[in-house]
Amino acid sequence: MNKGAISQFIEKYYLHFNAAALVDAAKDYEKQLEGGSKMLVSLAGAMSTAELGKIFAEMIRQDKVQIVSCTGANLEEDVMNLVAHSHYKRVPNYRDLTPKEEWELLEGGLNRVTDTCIPEEEAFRRIQEHIFKIWKEADDKGERYLPHEFLYKLLLSGVLEEYYEIDLKDSWMYAAAEKNLPMVVPGWEDSTLGNIFASYVIKGELKASTMKSGIEYMTFLADWYTENSKNGIGFFQIGGGIAGDFPICVVPMLYQDLERTDTPFWSYFCQISDSTTSYGSYSGAVPNEKITWGKLDINTPKHIIESDATIVAPLIFAYLLDM
Structure with missing residues (x-):
């Protein structure tokens, strides 16, 4: 397929160092899909608030990603951007703010x-009213769901439509909900909605068990990986932290703890990160370290792009979308 102007620009001018790493990672990602492999994309940091959904939603619609792992913040902040975009405020001089200005x-x-x-x-509050009703309905019926499943229900119910402030095509969560895209959200309790849910549990209005746990995310992922790894599953990691560390561990768990010795390693790995390699940081660990943990094979294509993910990820996605 012919590549578009952005892709041609990248191939012509991105020839060395992190620029070349970007191109190599994009081409190997493309090879994975062409070979029938599936791809997991993990989102850390504040990628939803950075409006990655403008291009990531199209990646989902065009089947360039088959499963997502994200923080609870990224899960909810895409929906928040959908319903409250006009009320967001840019602070270009954020580096110069005083404590008093932050307090204001x-x-x-x-x-x-x-x-x-x-x-x-x-x-937050615009969503809270509606998500509580969905939580409460499940709680009263004795039903239990994963965090992202509740948000899928919220988006597909249509109750937020009156609040939409951006084009639906720019919401990656809406694109994911329409496809019922598999997802894992490790550490969801750390998010604002997680805190809100906990407040209702403390007040006795909801049961903690109504929300399925991180362990249940891992057991789901174990089954999904086993069922979908025939042609390989790649791992595209944006940032570091739990969004990447949690899902990548499913392979050594299957291989070592469940003793399923026929479990294939991840078939591709790429991380976009600005973390430096030092002091035991997982986010800054070079890909080869993951070999020692039974996550990657010796021959797994491995890429690390040391740069700002808000710059790099849209360029790689544009390449994959033939833009």
Whole structure:
């Protein structure tokens, strides 16, 4: 297939160092899909608030990603951007803010993520009313779901439509919900909605067991990996942390703990990270370290792009979408 202008620009000018690593990673990602492999994409950091959904949603629609692992923040912040985008505030001079100015943002109901403030009332509280009803309905029926399944129900129910402030095609969560895309959300309890859910449990309005746990995410992932790894499953990691560490561990768990010795290693690995390799950091670990943990094979294509994911990820996705 003919590549578009962005892809041609990348191939012509991105020839060395991190630029070349970007091209190599994109081409190997493409080879994986062409060979029938599936791809897991993990989202750490604040990629949803960075509006990665503008291009990631199309990746989902075009079947360039088959499963997502993300933090609870990325799960909810894409939905928050969908319903409260006009109330977000840019703070270009964020590096110069004083503690007093930060406090003034708090008093104004603005939670800052680098240069972008998420509006408390319009984002969190607008969702809270509706998601609580869905949580409560399941709780009353004795039903249990995973965190992302509740948000899929919320998006597909249509109750948020009156609040939409961006084009639905730019919401990766809506694209995922439409496809019922498999997902794992490790450490969901760390998110704002996780905190809100916990508050209802403390007040006795919901049972903690209504929300399925991280262990249940891992057992789901174990089954999914086993059923889908015939032609390989690649791992494309944006950032570091639990969004990447949790799902990549399913392979050594299957191989070592369940003693399923025919479990294939991840067939591709790429990480976009600005973490430096030092001091025991998982986010900064070079891919070869994962060989010693039984996650990657000697011959697994391995890429690390030391750069800003908000710059790199859209370029790689544009290449894969033939833009």
